[in-house]
Amino acid sequence: MLTDIEIARQAEMLPITDIAAQLGIAPEELEPYGHYKAKVTEKLFARTACRPDGKLILVTAVNPTPAGEGKTTVSVGLGQAMSKIGKKTVLALREPSLGPVFGVKGGAAGGGYSQVIPMEDINLHFTGDIHAITAANNLLCALLDNHLQQGNALHIDTRRILFKRCMDMNDRALRNIVVGMGGRMNGVPREDGFQITVASEVMAILCLATDLADLKKRLGRILVAYNTEGAPVYASDLHAEGAMTALLRDALKPNLVQTLEHTPVLIHGGPFANIAHGCNSIRATRLALKLGDYCVTEAGFGSDLGAEKFFDIKCRYGGLKPDCVVLVATVRALKYNGGVERSELTTPDVDALKRGIINLRTHIENMFKYHVPVVVAINRFHTDSEEELQYIADYCKKLGVETSVCEVFAKGGSGGTDLARKVCDTIAMCEEGNDTFRPLYKTELSIARKVETVAKEIYRADGVKFLPAAAKALQEIEDLGYGTLPVCIAKTQYSLSDDPKKLGKPEDFTITVRDVRLSAGAGFVVVLTGDIMTMPGLPKTPAAFAIDCDNDGNIQGLF
Numbered sequence: 001m002l003t004d005i006e007i008a009r010q011a012e013m014l015p016i017t018d019i020a021a022q023l024g025i026a027p028e029e030l031e032p033y034g035h036y037k038a039k040v041t042e043k044l045f046a047r048t049a050c051r052p053d054g055k056l057i058l059v060t061a062v063n064p065t066p067a068g069e070g071k072t073t074v075s076v077g078l079g080q081a082m083s084k085i086g087k088k089t090v091l092a093l094r095e096p097s098l099g100p101v102f103g104v105k106g107g108a109a110g111g112g113y114s115q116v117i118p119m120e121d122i123n124l125h126f127t128g129d130i131h132a133i134t135a136a137n138n139l140l141c142a143l144l145d146n147h148l149q150q151g152n153a154l155h156i157d158t159r160r161i162l163f164k165r166c167m168d169m170n171d172r173a174l175r176n177i178v179v180g181m182g183g184r185m186n187g188v189p190r191e192d193g194f195q196i197t198v199a200s201e202v203m204a205i206l207c208l209a210t211d212l213a214d215l216k217k218r219l220g221r222i223l224v225a226y227n228t229e230g231a232p233v234y235a236s237d238l239h240a241e242g243a244m245t246a247l248l249r250d251a252l253k254p255n256l257v258q259t260l261e262h263t264p265v266l267i268h269g270g271p272f273a274n275i276a277h278g279c280n281s282i283r284a285t286r287l288a289l290k291l292g293d294y295c296v297t298e299a300g301f302g303s304d305l306g307a308e309k310f311f312d313i314k315c316r317y318g319g320l321k322p323d324c325v326v327l328v329a330t331v332r333a334l335k336y337n338g339g340v341e342r343s344e345l346t347t348p349d350v351d352a353l354k355r356g357i358i359n360l361r362t363h364i365e366n367m368f369k370y371h372v373p374v375v376v377a378i379n380r381f382h383t384d385s386e387e388e389l390q391y392i393a394d395y396c397k398k399l400g401v402e403t404s405v406c407e408v409f410a411k412g413g414s415g416g417t418d419l420a421r422k423v424c425d426t427i428a429m430c431e432e433g434n435d436t437f438r439p440l441y442k443t444e445l446s447i448a449r450k451v452e453t454v455a456k457e458i459y460r461a462d463g464v465k466f467l468p469a470a471a472k473a474l475q476e477i478e479d480l481g482y483g484t485l486p487v488c489i490a491k492t493q494y495s496l497s498d499d500p501k502k503l504g505k506p507e508d509f510t511i512t513v514r515d516v517r518l519s520a521g522a523g524f525v526v527v528l529t530g531d532i533m534t535m536p537g538l539p540k541t542p543a544a545f546a547i548d549c550d551n552d553g554n555i556q557g558l559f
Contacts, residue, residue, distance in 0.1 A: 004111050004559045008119040011260045019258045023090065023291045031253070033127050036118050039253040040266075040287065045211075048290040054088075055427050056289060056320060058372075059298045060307040061328040062363050063494055063503070065336040065345065066104070070111060070379045070409060071328045074416070075298040077114035077408020078326060078377070078423070080261040081416030082294055087424065090292035091116075091265040094280045094300070095130060095255075096123050097198040097272065099170040099536055106543035107558040108271065112409035114416075116257055116265050120555050129206075130168045130197055130270065132251040136219075136244040137166045137202045141192075143238045144224055145179065148188040154233055158190040160226040162517065163235075168197035172537030195534035198270035202244070204488075204522035206251060207269040207281040208317050215252055216245040218521040223480075232480055235521070254284040261413050264291070273300025274493040275534050277309040277524065282318040294424075301493035303327060303363045304458050311370050312439045312454075313486050313524055321437045323427045325367045325374045326419070329360050329392065331384040337503045346383035353388050357395055358505040362496065364401055366458050372437050373430045375422050376403040382410075402426060443484045447474050447516070450487045451527055455511040459496045466513045470528075473516040477525060480518070488524040490532045498530030 002010075016038045020030055029044040059075040075093065082089035093116065096108035101123050109119045116122055125131065140163060148156060167174070174194035180187035197203060201222055209215035220236035227233055235241055254268035268284035270276065278300030288295035299306030307325065314320065331353060332345040338356025340349060360376070367374045376396050378389060389405055396403045402422045407415030441453045448466065455461040466474065477483065494500040497509045517526040528534075538544075547557035 004107060004115060005119065005556070007113060008115055008117050008260070011117055013117055014258060014262050016256060016258070019262065019264050020256060023264055025256075025291075030256070037121060037127065037255060037257050039127060039250065039255055041253065045283070045287065048287065051290045053289040054293045054295055055323040056285070057294060057296045057324050057326060057423060058307060058310060058322045059296060059326045059328060060303040060310075061301065062333055062360050063302040063304070063337060063496065065333050065342060066494065067342065068105065069328060069330045069333045072108060072298060073111040073114045073409050074326070074328045074377050074379050074406055075296055076110035076116055076259055077406060077413060077416040078419055079263045079265070079296045080114060080259050080413030081408065081420035082296065083261065083263045084413040084417055085420050085424070087420070088293040089263060090288040090295055091259070091263060092280050092285045092288040092295055092297040093265060093267050094269055094271045094278075094298065095126060095267055097130065097196065097270060098124070098168045099196050099198070100271070101558070102544040102547065103170045103536065103538050103542055106546065110259075111559070113260055113412035114408040115260050116267065117260060118257070120558060122257065122267065123558055124555075126267070127255050129251040129255070129268070132247050133200065133202050133206060134166055134168055134197045136247040137197065137200050139244060139247065140222065140224070140235055140238070140240045141165045143240050145187050147238055148190075154237055155227045155229070156225045156233055157228045158188060161190065161192070161224065163222065163224045165192060165194045166197045166200045167194055170196065170536040170538045172535065175533065175535045193535070196272070196536060198272045199276040199534045201519045201522050203270045204277055204519060204524070206248060207277070207279060208314070208522055209252065210282060212245065212249065212252060215248060216241050218523070219244045221521040223518050223520050252283070254281060254287060263413075271300050273306035273309060275490045275532060277313050277488050277522075278306045279310050279314045282314060282320075285320065286318065303366055304496055305491060305493055307367065308440070308454060308458050309488060311437075312441065313488060315437070316439055316486060317523060322372050323430070324423050325372050326377050326423060327360075327363055327367065327374050328377050328379055330379045330381060331388045331392070332381060334360055334392070339503065346381075348385040348388060350387055350391055353391055356504055357392065359496070359503070360392070360395075361399065362460065362505045364396070364399060369440060369457060370437055373426045374401050375419065375426055376401055377419050378403055378405045379409070380405050380407050443486055447478060447483055447487060447525055451489065451511075451513065454487065454489055459491075459511060460505060461497065461509055461511045464511045464513060470513045470516045477516065477518045482518055482520060482525065486524045487527050488519070489527045489529060490534070491529045492532060498532075
């Protein structure tokens with residue numbers, strides 16, 4: 001059996017100009033990065049702005065196991081399958097972070113015969129977007145510390161600096177640090193810390209900005225600190241937004257690549273829906289809708305995280321209306337939610353499936369709350385029994401939801417044509433109805449009420465408990481006039497609750513909020529629950545152990 005990287009290497013990639021030509025993109029509207037990847041220019045945005053939008057398909061999932069359930073693989077496979085049945089389709093996906101690539105995943109560009117290529121480039125440095133975000137973020141930090149060193153004219157309170165440094169790697173040792181040590185010439189000593197780049201506000205700003213002017217404006221609105229009188233200090237007060245924009249100028253342009261079957265893909269923006277909003281950029285999604293009749297996009301982790309933020313944050317700011325949700329489920333994820341140990345998930349167990357399928361039902365019901373039709377994609381693994389697969393199909397049928405068993409990992413687009421047809425049929429049927437998409441809450445609600453709405457309606461919690469520090473921060477944010485922003489709740493991906501051990505559909509629990517942070521530039525309020533960290537750590541056996549490069553420059557171990 002071939003590995004993902006071996007399959008990718010055997011693929012015959014088309015020149016990126018050929019992929020662009022499929023979409024009517026002219027050579028002068030591309031900025032090639034080698035032969036097989038390119039950025040698209042502002043000329044393309046301007047030329048296609050007046051075109052009608054295609055149909056928007058969101059791929060999300062049930063709560064996963066720690067091993068992941070192949071949501072990106074299904075997204076890529078669906079895009080390929082849509083092309084196979086004659087639909088002009090463009091994928092709009094997220095850029096992989098080096099943290100999980102070297103931590104638990106070993107790669108995040110799909111799998112098997114449903115991959116985006118060149119997978120080695122995409123999984124590693126790609127076109128440098130995430131590095132540019134890291135540089136812009138840390139430039140702001142450097143300007144802040146230099147301001148303190150040069151006399152602190154803004155009277156910044158060093159105990160109330162909110163903005164952190166970042167890097168795109170899992171490194172728990174950097175969560176809390178002290179900078180400025182070693183004498184007067186090395187800066188002002190203070191507590192600081194790192195978060196992973198893809199969870200940074202700068203990443204969110206890049207994903208939500210509509211153009212370069214909007215990007216600069218949002219960067220200037222970053223709340224950096226408070227001064228000694230309690231007044232806010234923004235990035236614009238440090239004159240940082242211009243230089244940050246210069247660093248991000250090229251990163252704001254979406255990247256064009258292809259699948260193994262040459263379906264066009266726009267990859268732009270970051271992952272991590274458990275600690276960030278976890279969606280690709282508004283610009284990439286909007287452009288995909290202009291270039292194709294269908295756009296397949298993806299939101300991170302389970303629908304309680306990625307899809308909720310896609311609907312309540314991204315769609316709200318991007319003026320997007322999803323036409324269908326594809327909800328990815330696997331036999332093993334549902335058995336995991338039924339209490340089966342990870343090591344036993346490959347053993348057929350219909351009883352465990354019956355216990356855990358309540359998780360799937362909850363996600364389906366949650367998606368209906370946004371008034372969007374749902375199709376369940378059962379991502380098939382070779383260990384799944386026919387009895388288990390049939391049980392899921394029968395269960396969903398009773399809920400009035402179509403299902404399709406996907407074999408896109410093993411068969412590529414041909415393993416997803418049934419799903420593609422059912423998605424197209426579902427969209428066509430709903431066009432004749434009166435259901436219209438709408439977000440879960442109105443932004444006029446208080447921050448606490450918005451958090452409570454998500455917790456009760458999506459997580460099915462009894463309520464929300466704000467710890468004293470969180471309650472104080474919440475009040476400060478509302479006093480600054482930002483109480484009408486949507487909320488971005490950081491929570492474990494493994495459970496509907498904030499406790500990763502509570503599987504299935506937990507009962508009798510409250511969500512505990514330990515901190516609330518303002519991302520004024522991004523345009524949302526970050527709400528930290530449970531033990532969630534914005535700088536992950538590496539596992540006991542990192543994926544990095546298996547990744548290598550031989551003397552000829554061939555990379556091994558990405559999967």
